[in-house]
Amino acid sequence: MNVALTKELEAIVEARVKTGRWQNRSDFIRDCIRHYIIDEPDFDPTKDTPELAELLRQSKNSPAKPHKKGDLKRLLEKVRRNVGM
Numbered sequence: 001m002n003v004a005l006t007k008e009l010e011a012i013v014e015a016r017v018k019t020g021r022w023q024n025r026s027d028f029i030r031d032c033i034r035h036y037i038i039d040e041p042d043f044d045p046t047k048d049t050p051e052l053a054e055l056l057r058q059s060k061n062s063p064a065k066p067h068k069k070g071d072l073k074r075l076l077e078k079v080r081r082n083v084g085m
Contacts, residue, residue, distance in 0.1 A: 013025050013029070
C-alpha cells in the first residue's frame with residue numbers, strides 16, 4: 001500500500017521518526033493508525049460531536065474579524081510548534 005502525503009505531513013512524519021521513538025516512517029504511521037482506532041473507536045465523521053456543535057454555536061454568535069497580514073503564518077507556526085516540527 002502506498003499513501004500520498006502533503007509536504008507538510010511528510011515533514012511531520014520525518015520529524016517524529018528522527019526523535020528515535022519509531023524505527024521508520026511505516027512504524028510511525030502504523031502507530032498513528034493504532035492510536036486513532038483505539039482512542040476513537042466510536043468515531044463517526046458523519047455525526048456532529050457535542051464539542052463541534054458547541055464550537056459552531058460559538059462561531060455563529062461571535063463577530064467576524066478581518067484577517068491581518070501574517071495571521072496565516074502565525075497559525076502555521078503555532079501548529080508546527082504543537083506537532084514538534
